[in-house]
Amino acid sequence: MKPNPFLASSLAPLYGDASRLASRTSALGQAKVSGRPVPVTIARLALEHAHPDLPLRTVADIGCGRGTSSRVLAEQLTPRRLTAIDASGAMLSAARVRVGAPPGTETGYVQADFHRLPLATGTYDLVVAAFCLYHSPRPGQVIAEFARVLHPQGVAVLVTKSADSYSELDALLASSGLDPEAPYRESLYAAAHSGNVAAIVASGLEVLHVEHEDHGFRFTDLAHVAAYVATNPKYHLAPGLRGDPTSIAEALRARLPEAPVTASSTITYVVARPPGVRR
Secondary structure, three states: OOOOOOHHOOHHHHHHHHHHHHHHHHHHHHHHEOOOHHHHHHHHHHHHHHHHHHHOOOEEEEEEOOOOOHHHHHHOOOOEEEEEEEEHHHHHHHHHHHOOOOOOOEEEEEEEEOOOOOOOOOOOEEEEOOOOOOOOHHHHHHHHHHHHEEEEEEEEEEEOOOOOOOHHHHHHHHHHHHOOOOOOOOOOOOOOOOHHHHHHHHHOEEEEEEEEEEEEEOOOHHHHHHHHHEEEEEEEEOOOOOOHHHHHHHHHHHOOOOOEEEEEEEEEEEEEEEOOOOO
16 A cells, blocks of 8 residues: 555655645635635634733744645734744745735744744744644654644644545545545544544643534535546556546546536644743
């Protein structure tokens, strides 16, 4: 069995440029029919759980990707300094464009491995990590780094997905014969998912709050499904289909009736703080 692509030693094939992630998030965004916007929820939770004596003036967005959360954090929290961090230079370039120059906020972009953050100890009032912890084979080490860079009264908001996210699409790929093993392959989110993330966070931080929310998706047709499948590294497709949404759509239509396809995912938020802090 091929190794989990989200735990590969190099994620360059997935994040070497911004287009693949953009296509995947676009397909999911167009399909989404229920569930709150994740960046807005992150900002709300940060404000709700911030220490009353510590305004959220310094914010680190770890695994910032294309900067979607970074932009909302800048807009809604108006921090003095926002540092966006990602292992991919291409993602940081996209984030720089998306975030722009928010008034009153100094923005910085740092290419780094989140197991070894080049950030000073105790300097960030808020650490955010959305949809990135499952890229670590040692997520507890990442949490230890978050605990290190947080101000003693700071707060962290971490976000992940359920291990069975979009399993309906696994079943569809199997029933079509394009990827019969899809339902049995390890989840992309196995390292840090809704069922284990609170325990992982508790290994280095004090968990304050855990929140689960079901998100629903409705792909309008098989072409819409193919747009997502073409960018998902979980699926093992024939060489003539890999990465080609048009060919995938044609193959699906040759095997399945044209109809909308629904899918689901549970989004989990964990709010935590450095241990030993009293309010």
